[in-house]
Amino acid sequence: MAKAPRSGPYICGIDAALDVVSGKWKGLVLWELHAHGVRRFAELRRALPGVSEKMLTQHLREMEADGLVHREVYAEVPPKVEYSLTDAGASLNEALRPLGDWGRERLQRQGLEVRPVAERP
Amino acid sequence: MAKAPRSGPYICGIDAALDVVSGKWKGLVLWELHAHGVRRFAELRRALPGVSEKMLTQHLREMEADGLVHREVYAEVPPKVEYSLTDAGASLNEALRPLGDWGRERLQRQGLEVRPVAERP
DNA sequence: CAGCATCCATTATGATACTG
DNA sequence: CAGTATCATAATGGATGCTG
Numbered sequence A, B: 001m002a003k004a005p006r007s008g009p010y011i012c013g014i015d016a017a018l019d020v021v022s023g024k025w026k027g028l029v030l031w032e033l034h035a036h037g038v039r040r041f042a043e044l045r046r047a048l049p050g051v052s053e054k055m056l057t058q059h060l061r062e063m064e065a066d067g068l069v070h071r072e073v074y075a076e077v078p079p080k081v082e083y084s085l086t087d088a089g090a091s092l093n094e095a096l097r098p099l100g101d102w103g104r105e106r107l108q109r110q111g112l113e114v115r116p117v118a119e120r121p
Numbered sequence C: 001c002a003g004c005a006t007c008c009a010t011t012a013t014g015a016t017a018c019t020g
Numbered sequence D: 001c002a003g004t005a006t007c008a009t010a011a012t013g014g015a016t017g018c019t020g
Helices: A013-021 A026-036 A041-047 A053-065 A087-109 B013-021 B026-036 B041-047 B053-065 B087-109
Strands: A038-040 A069-074 A080-085 B038-040 B069-074 B080-085
Touching: A013 A026, A013 A087, A013 B013, A013 B026, A013 B087, A026 A038, A026 A041, A026 A053, A026 A080, A026 A087, A026 B013, A038 A041, A041 A053, A041 A080, A053 A069, A080 A087, A087 B013, A087 B087, B013 B026, B013 B087, B026 B038, B026 B041, B026 B053, B026 B080, B026 B087, B038 B041, B041 B053, B041 B080, B053 B069, B080 B087
Parallel strands: none
Antiparallel strands: A038 A080, A069 A080, B038 B080, B069 B080
């Protein structure tokens, strides 16, 4: 099932922000859409090695409901759906940049591996 | 039980960063310790309305293991334990600031309530 | 192509009672 | 005071098969 609508009130801004980016692939989806502007379902799937169709669908639906992602459906055969960032999604991506920097630096310090797929947040 | 050590490799910096802040109260713990420098267990508990002792303990232990928080135990009766941020914790808190701004702005736009407990991230 | 439906495993979070 | 232990539930993630 999809994400529950959230029980109590938000405690602070970080609380509210984490609520919409928490999800194994959401940061990466934001990054992909930011980097490419528009992506189709299968393109996103290929860009996120290891994601299942179910999770990708679910995350995209949640991000759409949260107003981060725009979903454009074309009435064609075969089907075609394009995803892109809304203004809110783009600004969230900006707000995440320092966090990405922090994380990358941390990974380096610890000598941990990062899956090498071009440049990543 | 505590947090699992994480299965696969990290995908990007945001992935790594979210791994250490994901937890219902971790952002707030960072903020409290940043604001006050040093806090005791019961002080943190009071600062986080609704947190259970179990969750607070668990989060503090995880943040300690992740090198974000320092735990100082005093051999006294009654017991006394003080928590504070490490350098890594302080820098993470900085990196979270834009995200907190984004979240707060979002809450305002939506006219959502934020639990009014002084200034919050 | 872009998904939805199901079943199942693992994690995360909570409430409550008890202890050094 | 600062936790542990135990018992539950909710949320998240994954595998597989099917469809317009």
